[in-house]
Amino acid sequence: MNESLTRSLIEADLSEQDILDTYVDIEVEGSELHLYFNEDDNNLAATSAQSRMFFDSLFAISDMFGMSEVFFYNPDGDIGITVAERLIDEPASVAEERELTSGxxxxxxxxxxxxxxxxxxxxxxxxxxxxxxxxxxxxxxxxxxxxxxxxxxxxxxxxxxxxxxxxxxxxxxxxxxxxxxxxxxxxxxxxxxxxxxxxxxxxxxxxxxxxxxxxxxxxxxxxxxxxx
Structure with a gap:
């Protein structure tokens, strides 16, 4: 599953700089998705439209593969980093991020x-x-x-x-x-x-x-x- 999840996340990432493929090591532990970023500067910047698309696809695919939480790590290995104009300083609940949606x-x-x-x-x-x-x-x-x-x-x-x-x-x-x-x-x-x-x-x-x-x-x- 790990390989399929990683591939799906990368293919669905529409950010201009291919954030997940270029700047992230992706690991899965049980139902937890861990994203280890090797950059924390302007390389992770995005427009508002790109930011929405990035997080929508990230949490949608995480949900589809049964992930319950997503952890975002900065280059020092600590939780807390600004990605696509959004500061994430605690584990993100997939259920809370995913609104009821269809269509x-x-x-x-x-x-x-x-x-x-x-x-x-x-x-x-x-x-x-x-x-x-x-x-x-x-x-x-x-x-x-x-x-x-x-x-x-x-x-x-x-x-x-x-x-x-x-x-x-x-x-x-x-x-x-x-x-x-x-x-x-x-x-x-x-x-x-x-x-x-x-x-x-x-x-x-x-x-x-x-x-x-x-x-x-x-x-x-x-x-x-x-x-x-």
């Missing part, structure tokens, strides 16, 4: 010149039903088709021209059937849709995501959690 929306960041994915809870979109029960995978995908208000400044990842025909979650496999009007939907829109489906499936701890494009009769399989 993703998008926003385009002019500074980074790329589309960012925002968890539903961060923009006040629904993540629970009328009984305060977490939405199912199927209900989450349905909710992601529209914007119900929220805090504004975000867009749907399922754009007009992409129609989700059905979604299921069984035995760790998330499956989404959809069609695409290629006259309306750009290649970039399709990439954003596929990435949003992957992130959403990960929130449900899916081992695989199966995306079935009924327009082209093509099935894409994305391995998500391996050797957990």
């Amino acid at each position: 993703y929306y998008t926003t385009y960041n002019e500074e980074l010149e790329e589309t960012l994915f925002i968890p539903s809870a961060k923009v006040d979109e629904p993540v629970a039903d009328e009984n305060d029960e977490p939405l199912s995978f199927q209900a989450t995908i349905e909710t992601m088709k529209t914007i119900d208000g929220g805090s504004g400044g975000h867009s749907v990842a399922i754009v007009e021209g992409i129609e989700v025909k059905g979604a299921t979650f069984e035995n760790g496999i998330a499956t989404v059937h959809y069609t695409v009007n290629e006259e309306e939907v750009s290649e970039e829109d399709q990439i954003v849709f596929e990435r949003a489906m992957q992130l959403t499936a990960l929130d449900f701890h899916a081992q695989e995501l199966h995306l079935i494009n009924e327009t082209k009769n093509v099935k894409a399989i994305y391995p998500l959690l391996i050797d957990r």
Whole structure:
């Protein structure tokens, strides 16, 4: 599991300087994730957008691999360091860091010149039903088709021209059937849709995501959690 967790953390780190790959030794002890930093200066700086993405992915993947706490060590080997504009001077509880979330929306960041994915809870979109029960995978995908208000400044990842025909979650496999009007939907829109489906499936701890494009009769399989 240690190798898979380390690889997943590094691959999901979208910081400009690849913080986890460049400046950190990663160790796992039971359900504890220990991050040993070899730098504590401007090399760990980040914009507010990059900081949010860094910690969102760090704690999301830690949660998926069953980590309960994350420890941040400075170069002297003591707990306490500023990473991506955030001072962390005590072990971070993964459960407390991970809000109830399911589903993703998008926003385009002019500074980074790329589309960012925002968890539903961060923009006040629904993540629970009328009984305060977490939405199912199927209900989450349905909710992601529209914007119900929220805090504004975000867009749907399922754009007009992409129609989700059905979604299921069984035995760790998330499956989404959809069609695409290629006259309306750009290649970039399709990439954003596929990435949003992957992130959403990960929130449900899916081992695989199966995306079935009924327009082209093509099935894409994305391995998500391996050797957990």
